[in-house]
Amino acid sequence: MIAVSIQGSTPEQVRAVAQRLFADNFPRLSQSAQETVTSRASDLAEAFIEKAIDRGVSLSAAADPDVQYLLLASQRDYARSGNDSLKKLLVDLLVERSSAHEDLEKIVLGEAIETARKLTSKQISALTICWLLRSTTPTSVQTFDDFIDYAQVNYQPFCSNLPVNNSEYAHIQYTGSTIPGMGNSLGYLLSNQVPGLFQRGFPVNAIPEPLWQEPVRQELFSVNLYDSTLWQVDAPDEPKAREKLAKVGLSNLEQQYVGLLNSYRHSDEEVEKRLIDSGAFWADLIHVWQSTNLSSLTASSVGTAIAHSNWVAVTGGLSPLSTWITENKH
Known part of the structure; x- marks a missing residue:
């Protein structure tokens, strides 16, 4: 049992709040089903406490009504599905929400928590690679080999099981996680991000x-x-x-x-050939990019929050969500 106190709130207090929220608000099911959902809700709350402590996030945020509501929503969705990938994503989003200060970031993270359950693991991978390729830049690379190493860490984990049916991409858009964008080739996107490598x-x-x-x-x-x-x-x-x-x-x-x-610069086709010749996952990614609507999607603010948390959970990335979700101040 964790026995530390962080800025006025203990894990025991948060644990008790989570148990009471779930018991008071989740419908009663048959005995065996009730035992299953109660166990899952407890697991998610425990994972949230541990992740918050690991990241140095104050557990006092659990006193916030909005955070409590989102904790209950996360317990509800994981209790229903039992999907471990969804649990990890919800926990990450909850921890982000608990440390958020700007109103826009709080709203976006709340919407992301409510939306995550509507997406399959494949669709979340597609959303993540879409966001990575369109909205992030590999700033640390100096050579083509650097870029290939960067891609192995940041792109490859999300490319092994991408949707190949356009109905799945239509559903991603239906959830509000993406907005229609330009159908640029992968070669075009990358040669614009890091033209010096091509x-x-x-x-x-x-x-x-x-x-x-x-x-x-x-x-x-x-x-x-x-x-x-x-x-x-x-x-x-x-x-x-x-x-x-x-x-x-x-x-x-x-x-x-x-x-x-x-x-x-090389042409878009030459860039893609160079990537395919490097091996790894590039041929499969380029095929999916060319043959589906993945190439025409851009992550919305909610999709960005989901993709960012998924990227952090999988790769350990350190860039904060506030890099992409910001409020202009005058």
Whole structure:
């Protein structure tokens, strides 16, 4: 039994609140069914307490009426399904909600908890990969191999069992987890996120002379990844390219330098071939992306919260939801 107190609320107090909420509000079933749902509700409450303590989140949030309502909703949904993946996702969302401060984030997380039960594990995986590919950027990568390693950690876990029937994607949209978007190819999305990893290269005479002066050219350019007779911008994306220019004092040449980064990219088809040739899960993902409506969906705010919590639960990712769900303050 956990026997610690966090900022005024003990696990025992939260446990008692959860038990009372469930007992008072869940319909009475036959004896065997009642034992099952009661056990499941208790398991979810215990998982919530442990996860909150592990993340340093105050259990005093359990006194909030909205948090109590959402705790009951989570117990209800897990008690009905017994789906362990759903339990983990609901617990993660509950912990996020317990630590949220902004009104918008609280509302979005509440809606996400109410929506999660409407999605299958496959659909949640599809929602997660959709959000990752459209709304996140692999900022830590410098080389193509870095990107492949990043993708193995962040993309691969969600690609093994994606829906292949468009009715499943229509249902995701029905729940409000996604909104219609542009049907971009996967090659297009990735080459826009990290154009520096998919450069076909350019000759020296394409480089403006002020950028090719010693010693700055050693900071700004490198031999092309795919053709050693050509050069490329030594930066994975536009923000990093701007940082490089600022470092050498040539920010006034940003348009020319970033122009080289964007003008000499591989085609979308070449990007996808390069990914498929690297092996792993890419061929299957690209096939599903091309043959279903996955390519035309964009995560809504609620879908973002669900996808983010699923990503955190599976990969241990550390970026907070507030990176994507924010309120503008003046």
